[in-house]
Amino acid sequence: MAHLLGAEYDAFAASYAQAAQVGLRINTLKISTADFSSKSPFPLTPVGDYEPAGFRLADEERPGRHPYHAAGLFYLQEPSAMAVAALLDPQPGEWVLDLAAAPGGKATHLIARMHDQGLLVANDVSRSRARDLAENLERWGARHTLITSSAPPQLAARFGPVFDRVLLDAPCSGEGMFRKQGGFAWSDEIVLACARRQTTVLQSAASLLRPGGILAYATCTFSPEENEGTIGRFLAERPGFRLIDPPRFAGFAAGRPEWLPADVPLPDRAQLARCTRLWPHLFAGEGHFVALLQKEGDERPLRPTWSGRPTQSALWRAFAQETLRVKFEEGRIGMVNGRFLHLFPPTTPDTTGLYLLRHGLPLAELGKNHLIPHHALALALTAVDVNQAIDFTPDDPLLHAYLQGQPIAHSGPDGWVLIAVDGYGLGWGKRVSGLVKNHYPRGLRRTPTLQG
Ligand code: SAM
Numbered sequence: 001m002a003h004l005l006g007a008e009y010d011a012f013a014a015s016y017a018q019a020a021q022v023g024l025r026i027n028t029l030k031i032s033t034a035d036f037s038s039k040s041p042f043p044l045t046p047v048g049d050y051e052p053a054g055f056r057l058a059d060e061e062r063p064g065r066h067p068y069h070a071a072g073l074f075y076l077q078e079p080s081a082m083a084v085a086a087l088l089d090p091q092p093g094e095w096v097l098d099l100a101a102a103p104g105g106k107a108t109h110l111i112a113r114m115h116d117q118g119l120l121v122a123n124d125v126s127r128s129r130a131r132d133l134a135e136n137l138e139r140w141g142a143r144h145t146l147i148t149s150s151a152p153p154q155l156a157a158r159f160g161p162v163f164d165r166v167l168l169d170a171p172c173s174g175e176g177m178f179r180k181q182g183g184f185a186w187s188d189e190i191v192l193a194c195a196r197r198q199t200t201v202l203q204s205a206a207s208l209l210r211p212g213g214i215l216a217y218a219t220c221t222f223s224p225e226e227n228e229g230t231i232g233r234f235l236a237e238r239p240g241f242r243l244i245d246p247p248r249f250a251g252f253a254a255g256r257p258e259w260l261p262a263d264v265p266l267p268d269r270a271q272l273a274r275c276t277r278l279w280p281h282l283f284a285g286e287g288h289f290v291a292l293l294q295k296e297g298d299e300r301p302l303r304p305t306w307s308g309r310p311t312q313s314a315l316w317r318a319f320a321q322e323t324l325r326v327k328f329e330e331g332r333i334g335m336v337n338g339r340f341l342h343l344f345p346p347t348t349p350d351t352t353g354l355y356l357l358r359h360g361l362p363l364a365e366l367g368k369n370h371l372i373p374h375h376a377l378a379l380a381l382t383a384v385d386v387n388q389a390i391d392f393t394p395d396d397p398l399l400h401a402y403l404q405g406q407p408i409a410h411s412g413p414d415g416w417v418l419i420a421v422d423g424y425g426l427g428w429g430k431r432v433s434g435l436v437k438n439h440y441p442r443g444l445r446r447t448p449t450l451q452g
Contacts, residue, residue, distance in 0.1 A: 001222065004259065008281070015280040019059045020180040023079040023285075026053040028112050030141055030424060031073055039422070041066055041394070047079040047284070050249040053112070054082040056284060067394045070403060070444070071424040072139035072379055077105040078180070080278040080285030081220070084169065085109035087246050087276065087290050088216040092117035094164035095303065095347075099152055099205050102129035104136035106169055106218075111142045119345050121163070123148045123155060127355070134357045135444075141380040141425075144345040147358040152204030159208055159349050162301045166215045168205040170198045170230075176220035176287030179280065195225040202234050206241065211297025214244070218290045222279075224259035227289040228272045231255075236266040240296045243274040251283035252276050255291070303347035308334040315371040316341055316364060323373070323416045326385045328363065339366055340374065373428050375441050378418055381425040389418040390429070390436070402427070405445040408436040 002009045024044065026036045033053050037044060042063055044055035056079060063069060064076060085106050090096045092115040101107040102124035111120045122137060122145055124130040130149035137145055148155065173191045174184070202217060209215050219226050235241060246252070255275025260266065275291040310331050320328070328343050336342045336359050344360040351359065362374040383389035390410055392399035398408055402419055408429060410417075417429045417436055429436035 004224070011281040012279065016179055018179075021078050021285050022057045022059060022061070023047060023077050023082060024055050024057050024063060024074050025051070025077050025082055025109060026055075026074050027072055027108070027140055028053050029116050030071075036073060041068070047082060048250055050086045050247075050252075051082045054079060065446075067392075067399055067403065067421040067426065068424075070139070071421050071426050072141050073424060075105060075108045075136070075140070077109070078286050080176070080283060080288040081105055082109065083249075083252070083276070083278060083285075083288060084167065084216060084218045084290055085113055087292060088165055088167055088214065090114050090165050094118045095121070095162060097121045097123070097155075097163040097166045097208055099123055099155070099166060099168050099201070099208070100125070100170060102126060102133040104133045106167060107133065107137060107145075108140045108142075110167065111137070111140065111145060114144075116142050116144050119144050119146060119347060121146045121148065121159075121349075123150060123152075125149065125151050130357055137358070138362075138376040139379055143343065143361040143380060145358060146345070146348065146351065146360070147356070148351070149355045149357060152201050154354065156204045156207045158351070158354055161208060161210050161213075162349060163208050163210060164213050166205050166209045166213065167218065168202060168215065169218045170194075170201060170226075172198070172219035172221040172226050173223060174220055175222045176280075180286055191223045191225050194221075195230055198226060198230045199233055202230065206234070206238065206293075206295070209295050210301055211295055211299040213295055215241075215293045215295070216290060217293065218288060220286065220288050222287060222289070224256065225261065227277075227291075228255055228257065228260045228275060229264065231275060231291045231293075232260040232264040232266045232269070232272060234293075235271075236264055241293045242296070243271050244292045244294050245274050246276050246290070246292050251278065253279055253282055255289075304349065305346060306332060306334070306344040306348050307350070308344065311335050311341060313341060313366060313371075315366060315369075319364065319371050319373065319416070323386055323388070325387060326381070332360075333363065335366075336362070340364070341366055372439070373416055375427060375439075378425040378427050381418055383418060383420045383423045383425070385425075386418040388412060388415060388431070389420050391420045391423055394421055400446075402429070402438060402440060403446045404448055405438050405440055405442070407438050409434060410436050
């Protein structure tokens with residue numbers, strides 16, 4: 001970095017003496033920024049004009065343990081990572097693909113900016129990371145998402161060039177994570193191996209983009225090989241793409257054409273200045289690189305509606321009638337993976353052959369003679385959407401007992417009860433004779449702390 005940055009290096013190096021930036025992004029699908037700010041348990045400092053729902057937090061806060069986090073009212077994301085979806089700027093109604101999406105920071109951001117309209121396909125090739133992605137999108141309460149865990153070439157073969165916007169938040173050498181995570185394995189070989197992999201995955205990403213569509217390539221590293229290098233090599237091979245000029249918000253710096261390795265045969269090297277670099281010494285964040293590429297042409301592919309067979313389930317009808325005040329369109333309710341009822345998005349591609357974790361909103365797990373409402377459904381509802389809710393304030397000890405998996409003594413009619421915090425669904429309980437059995441998923445239950 002000293003070699004690359006020259007006179008700027010001292011300021012860059014000095015930024016490592018400061019604490020890593022902690023950020024919080026409000027879930028505008030559930031609550032407005034003004035409402036959250038008025039009741040926020042933590043002091044919030046706006047990140048800047050690029051993201052009105054994004055805030056910086058003081059280092060000592062532990063927001064991940066607050067019940068608002070469990071209810072999906074916010075996502076913890078460092079401020080420079082928030083710049084990526086802001087620059088890609090997906091619109092309501094579009095089809096958007098997040099090709100390397102786990103654990104879901106940018107995916108939650110994309111679907112919020114889409115107002116949960118259209119379709120977000122969120123994929124990660126790693127199965128275990130894709131499960132974290134599903135958990136985070138579940139908390140977000142979004143309905144128009146499709147979550148897969150397939151290799152990018154498989155997605156490209158199945159879908160073709162249908163997406164209005166594609167995000168490739170590429171696996172990288174992670175130099176922008178050093179302040180947050182401390183030193184970890186880094187070498188020139190790792191940088192070069194990452195650059196080779198990025199070049200391959202970028203080809204798949206490009207082939208999933210419709211003519212006229214916009215692709216964002218992002219990394220959280222500083223190395224020229226993985227940034228200007230990967231983009232420069234791509235542009236040299238694909239003349240049908242051009243870099244577009246991004247908005248320059250405060251602290252957003254330009255790409256560095258002079259860092260493009262000399263052997264890359266790109267005639268117009270100056271265009272690489274249209275990339276965006278976020279530096280820890282120029283911007284209150286850990287650092288990111290973003291390039292926005294547009295594919296030539298203008299073609300809007302057909303958006304097929306769900307073509308599956310709706311499931312007529314008497315168990316679901318009985319549950320919905322007894323429990324819900326909101327209605328879900330029966331023609332869009334179908335089975336996923338053999339036993340889960342899902343509400344499919346209104347428009348959606350064929351997913352045959354892909355490894356599917358979610359397709360729309362999971363509603364319930366169906367047994368032979370019984371139904372268990374899905375945790376994701378609780379997180380997509382509020383207390384006024386159901387006939388029976390127990391609505392806690394965030395500091396109620398009974399709420400903390402629920403989050404630890406304990407039953408709750410609470411009188412009322414037998415049946416399914418939505419457990420909520422300040423009106424926002426958190427999970428399910430089932431009341432029998434005044435005792436609400438706990439259905440908060442075992443994997444999410446909290447261990448009691450000394451403070452309770
Ligand atoms: N976008 C995520 C977010 O904002 O939370 C972070 C993504 S992380 C930088 C990169 C991801 O790429 C990892 O989750 C990793 O599993 C995935 N990945 C690695 N190799 C891949 C490949 N060949 N194709 C697709 N994804 C890949």
